[in-house]
Amino acid sequence: MVRAIRGVLIECEPAIKSIIVHLDSANNDIIIEDLDEQHLVVKENMVHVLKQKLEDRLKETYRPEEPLADSD
Template identity: 50%
Template sequence: MPRALRGVLVQCDESIKTIIVKIDSERNDFIIEDLDDETLVIKSEKLPELKRRLNEVLKDAVRNPEDNLDI
């Protein structure tokens, strides 16, 4: 019998959700369910790690905004 997963409902902007989905795509280790454009269910035990990784991505984007432009 499969084990039930404990999840946390996360609502965010579409841009943040896109980043979370990209982070999850590396190992499929965070998202339980993708509900809509702004809502995900995340594994509760993985939430602290996901927050840390999301903050790293956002810091890099803010630190070097010129590097992120497609010109």
């Protein structure tokens, strides 16, 4: 019997996907279905939390912005 499951489709780079899979492995409370290299379906109510966690994880890789010389 065909099923329709409510969720949010996420499309991202494989590297980001592997981080999401890793975040999920702690409690298995995020991912509904792992689709392929660049797609997965997650729970609707977890998207916000996921974005937050991803942001924290990626923070250290950000280059700080070099201040522009400005003569206002």
